[in-house]
Amino acid sequence: MSTAGHGAAVRIEACGKTFADGTRALDPATLDIARGETLVLLGPSGCGKTTMLRIIAGLELPDPGGRVLFDGKDVTAVAIERRNVGMVFQSYALFPNMTVADNIGYGLKIRGIAREERAARVAELVALTNITGLENRRIDQLSGGQRQRVALARAVAIRPGILLLDEPLTALDAALRDRLRGELNRLLRALGITTIYVTHDQAEAMELGDRIVVMRKGAIAQIGTPREIYFEPKDRFVAEFVGAANIIEAPVDKGELVLPGGRLSIGVESTTANATVMTRPETIRVVEPGAGSLAGIIDSVSFIGDRQRLVVSGASSKPLNVDAPNTIQVKAGDRIGLSIAPEAIRLLPSED
Amino acid sequence: MSQKSFVWVCLLPLAVVTTAFFLLPMARLVVVGAEGEHGLAGYLAILVEPRYRATLINTVILAAATTVVTLMVATIAGMFLQRHRFPGRAVLIAMLTFPLAFPGVVVGFMIILLAGRQGLLGDLSGRLFGEKIVLAYSIYGLFLGYLYFSIPRVILTIMAAVQKLDVGLEEAARSLGASPWAVQRDVVLPALAPAFVASGAIAFATAMGAFGTAFTLATNIDVLPMLIYTEFTLSANFATSAALSVGLGLITWLILALARSFSGSAVAAAG
Numbered sequence: 001m002s003t004a005g006h007g008a009a010v011r012i013e014a015c016g017k018t019f020a021d022g023t024r025a026l027d028p029a030t031l032d033i034a035r036g037e038t039l040v041l042l043g044p045s046g047c048g049k050t051t052m053l054r055i056i057a058g059l060e061l062p063d064p065g066g067r068v069l070f071d072g073k074d075v076t077a078v079a080i081e082r083r084n085v086g087m088v089f090q091s092y093a094l095f096p097n098m099t100v101a102d103n104i105g106y107g108l109k110i111r112g113i114a115r116e117e118r119a120a121r122v123a124e125l126v127a128l129t130n131i132t133g134l135e136n137r138r139i140d141q142l143s144g145g146q147r148q149r150v151a152l153a154r155a156v157a158i159r160p161g162i163l164l165l166d167e168p169l170t171a172l173d174a175a176l177r178d179r180l181r182g183e184l185n186r187l188l189r190a191l192g193i194t195t196i197y198v199t200h201d202q203a204e205a206m207e208l209g210d211r212i213v214v215m216r217k218g219a220i221a222q223i224g225t226p227r228e229i230y231f232e233p234k235d236r237f238v239a240e241f242v243g244a245a246n247i248i249e250a251p252v253d254k255g256e257l258v259l260p261g262g263r264l265s266i267g268v269e270s271t272t273a274n275a276t277v278m279t280r281p282e283t284i285r286v287v288e289p290g291a292g293s294l295a296g297i298i299d300s301v302s303f304i305g306d307r308q309r310l311v312v313s314g315a316s317s318k319p320l321n322v323d324a325p326n327t328i329q330v331k332a333g334d335r336i337g338l339s340i341a342p343e344a345i346r347l348l349p350s351e352d
Numbered sequence: 353m354s355q356k357s358f359v360w361v362c363l364l365p366l367a368v369v370t371t372a373f374f375l376l377p378m379a380r381l382v383v384v385g386a387e388g389e390h391g392l393a394g395y396l397a398i399l400v401e402p403r404y405r406a407t408l409i410n411t412v413i414l415a416a417a418t419t420v421v422t423l424m425v426a427t428i429a430g431m432f433l434q435r436h437r438f439p440g441r442a443v444l445i446a447m448l449t450f451p452l453a454f455p456g457v458v459v460g461f462m463i464i465l466l467a468g469r470q471g472l473l474g475d476l477s478g479r480l481f482g483e484k485i486v487l488a489y490s491i492y493g494l495f496l497g498y499l500y501f502s503i504p505r506v507i508l509t510i511m512a513a514v515q516k517l518d519v520g521l522e523e524a525a526r527s528l529g530a531s532p533w534a535v536q537r538d539v540v541l542p543a544l545a546p547a548f549v550a551s552g553a554i555a556f557a558t559a560m561g562a563f564g565t566a567f568t569l570a571t572n573i574d575v576l577p578m579l580i581y582t583e584f585t586l587s588a589n590f591a592t593s594a595a596l597s598v599g600l601g602l603i604t605w606l607i608l609a610l611a612r613s614f615s616g617s618a619v620a621a622a623g
Contacts, residue, residue: 059523080526087527093520097542106538107528158528 007036007194008070008161010056015066017051025051027219028066035071038188038195040209042202044241048218049198050166056196057164058083070161083162086155086193090167092147094139100150101126101135107158125153128187145176152184156191163188163195169204181207202242206230214238230280236348239278246284246320247348249276261294261315265342276348281309281323283344286330292337296320300332312338381594388591397592398599404579411576412603414495415559421495422502422555423548429503430510431540452504456497456564463497463569464488489571497565502558506551513547553608560604576600 009032016028026048033039041049054060056068058080068076075083094103101122102109108118126132129149134142142150148168155163168184169177185208188195199205205212206226214221214229214237222234233239236247248264250257252275257264266277289295296315301308303326310322310330315338322338324330388394398404433445451459467473467487474484487493517540525535563577570578576596584593 057527059526080523081529081531084529085527087524089520089524091518091520093518093524095521095525095539095542097539097545106525106530110529110531110534154524154528164527 007192009033009035009072010162010194010196011069011072012052012056012062013067013069015052015055015062015068017048017055017060018063024218026055028063029220031213031220031223033194033196036192036194038197038208038210040197040199040205040212041215042199042205042209042212042242043215043221044200046217047215049200049213049215051218052215053164053166053196053198056162057085057087084158084160086158086160086163088148088151088155088163088165088168090170092151092171094147094150094154096139098139099135100131100137100139100142103139103150104153104157106154111158121157125157129153130183144172145180148172148180152187156193160193163191163193165195165197167199168197170199170201177204184208205242212242214241216241232346233278233348236276236278239346239348244281244321244323246279246281246316247276248279248316248318248320249274249350250317251275259294259316261296261338262292264293264340264345266345266347272350274350276350278346278348279320279340279344281321282307283340284320284322285339286310286322286324286328287337287339289335289337292339294338294340296336296338298330298332298334298336301330312336382598384590385595385598386591388589388595394591394595395599398596403574404596407574407576407579408599408603410491410573411560411600412607414491414498414575415556416607417495418498418502418559419552419556422499422506423552425499426503426506426510426551427544427548430507431514433507434511434514448507449504451500454501456501456562456566457568458564459497459501460565460568462500463493463565467493467496489569489573491573493569494566494573494575497569498559498562501562501565502555505558506555509547509551509554510544513544517543549612552611556608556611557604560600 011033012029012031014028014030015026016024017026018024029052031039031052041052043049051060055062055066058068058075058078062068062076066076067074070083095106098106101119104125105118105122108121113121122135126135129152131146131149131153134146134150139147139150148171152168169180172180181204188208197204197208209226211223211225212229213223216237222229222238224232229238229242233242233245239245239247248257248259250259251273252258252266253263255265257266257275257277266275285292294315296312299311299313299319301310305326307323307326308328308330310324311319312322313319320338330336385394386392390397398408429448433441433448465471467485468489469484469486471486471488474486477483477485487496521539521543522535525539530538561577562575563581566575566578567581577600580593580596580600583589583596
């Protein structure tokens with residue numbers, strides 16, 4: 001592919017953002033993004049992820065002391081129009097007074113590229129993003145998914161060093177979002193552009209990210225690969241924000257949690273009298289009553305299709321979520337045993 | 353009563369009022385216009401008779417210039433006022449829209465205070481160059497008056513349109529490499545086109561028919577509404593003044609229709 005290998009390495013250094021009214025949107029943060037990497041900024045609304053994206057784009061200036069570097073070159077003072085970044089907005093921000101083809105070719109036209117070359121490039125992107133046949137449509141004649149593709153094609157048409165996506169799938173309905181997520185993933189891999197992707201959707205982050213930066217209240221909570229984030233969350237916030245998690249707080253005795261439904265080995269010796277641990281629902285196995293390390297009673301069973309979600313009380317101080325295979329026969333009120341492998345239990349730092 | 357006849361009964365009062373106060377007087381006006389000594393040719397006189405034609409051309413030029421300059425001033429001011437917050441902003445907006453309530457006579461009076469024989473401009477230029485500049489009674493004075501009259505009517509529409517602009521559009525254009533000028537040319541002005549057409553039409557029609565300002569200022573120049581007034585009250589020439597009135601309405605409508613179809617594609621595209 002002719003577009004491959006255009007990525008630039010990005011470094012942001014001590015970039016914080018305080019707005020004119022005194023609100024602190026982002027604590028000073030330092031972050032390295034490798035050439036060609038897809039980095040996802042993940043967090044709830046107001047966590048500072050969009051602010052960080054806008055600082056990298058050049059739409060916001062970091063507080064004094066902060067620097068943005070592309071391939072080692074300081075671009076902090078460079079305006080967005082000269083940073084050569086492609087950007088996709090949540091609203092798509094397509095130009096309503098231009099056709100689809102004119103939208104995609106706009107950045108090339110601004111760069112003074114000749115008509116024939118522009119047309120060839122637009123045709124290439126139209127094919128790449130699966131919107132053949134729509135070239136002469138007006139924007140208001142497109143569906144949401146088509147708009148999303150046009151916005152993406154327009155952003156990559158200029159062969160940007162860095163592609164910035166601000167919640168590009170949020171405005172779409174769930175089924176379309178899933179389909180486009182897969183498509184987007186293939187496209188990003190094929191293009192090989194350094195990509196920074198902002199989302200509040202952890203499924204999107206897992207599928208698209210080489211690395212995920214989980215953010216909370218203007219600060220970075222954890223940086224890691226999707227597996228690290230999922231299996232080794234640093235704290236309770238990350239554990240609960242990414243995927244479903246059972247958080248258990250209980251006294252510790254000889255390397256075991258002392259719970260109402262039994263004792264649970266946590267694998268390591270705790271130095272404190274109380275411990276907070278996390279287990280994922282799918283790591284808990286349902287066994288015969290009496291077997292397993294914990295005993296409990298099923299509160300409810302929700303059949304989801306590929307699995308069933310049980311809520312089990314009596315095992316821990318709070319009800320546990322358990323994802324059981326969709327084949328076992330259980331019903332509310334059943335007494336069951338639960339078995340959890342020690343390596344599936346993650347010790348978290350206590351909050352206070 | 354069926355749904356359909358119910359609707360007709362509801363529409364009846366509107367039909368009566370429209371006929372009595374709008375259609376009948378208009379029809380009468382058209383008829384009176386043709387009742388002069390030249391009959392229907394009285395209408396032709398608007399275009400043929402040199403004095404009428406000159407007045408017509410003056411009026412159209414003046415109204416067109418007023419519209420263009422008003423749109424330019426109001427767009428720049430409206431965009432700035434909508435996008436920036438600064439001390440005194442509310443006062444400035446209030447001052448700009450204050451003349452909305454002024455009758456044309458007051459506007460004319462203010463132009464005399466500014467550029468009349470005893471006006472500010474005359475005083476200043478008299479002291480600086482030894483020669484008094486008096487604009488108030490010429491086409492320039494009238495132009496200034498019309499401008500003052502139109503800007504408040506246009507600026508509020510523009511400000512509302514600017515407020516509805518998606519800032520993301522400008523940011524997207526910038527990310528694609530567009531300079532501030534290119535962003536205005538390719539994104540902002542096309543998006544404001546519907547507001548330009550709507551408020552420009554009001555400015556143009558107001559300027560075509562403005563009477564109060566013209567009555568106060570137009571001593572060295574004639575505009576159509578003044579001509580109608582003099583024909584009507586001084587010469588008691590009912591046929592001519594009726595023909596001129598119909599002509600004024602028709603020409604204004606025609607120019608607005610042309611402007612609308614000309615900008616129609618842009619407006620439709622801006623959706």
